[in-house]
Amino acid sequence: MALLINSKCINCDMCDPECPNEAIYMGAKIYQIDASKCTECVGHYDKPTCVSVCPIDCIKPDPAHRENIDELAEKYVLLTN
Numbered sequence: 001m002a003l004l005i006n007s008k009c010i011n012c013d014m015c016d017p018e019c020p021n022e023a024i025y026m027g028a029k030i031y032q033i034d035a036s037k038c039t040e041c042v043g044h045y046d047k048p049t050c051v052s053v054c055p056i057d058c059i060k061p062d063p064a065h066r067e068n069i070d071e072l073a074e075k076y077v078l079l080t081n
Helices: 049-053 069-080
Strands: 003-005 024-026 031-033 059-061
Touching: 003 031
Parallel strands: none
Antiparallel strands: 003 059, 024 031
């Protein structure tokens, strides 16, 4: 499943440079994650780097974009080809 950044975000700028898919961007008030680009780092790392570096734990699974590991891997292939 893709990830989302909730309203607890403090715009610390830690997550944006960590995203290998460039799925994280500054929204109107807080950072956002483009679900079409988020693979939860499948194909790049063992776990989502944005979650690892977030100091306030505001990056959560996005219930509106449920994907299993195979779907995330397929998205990774499409994004990197």
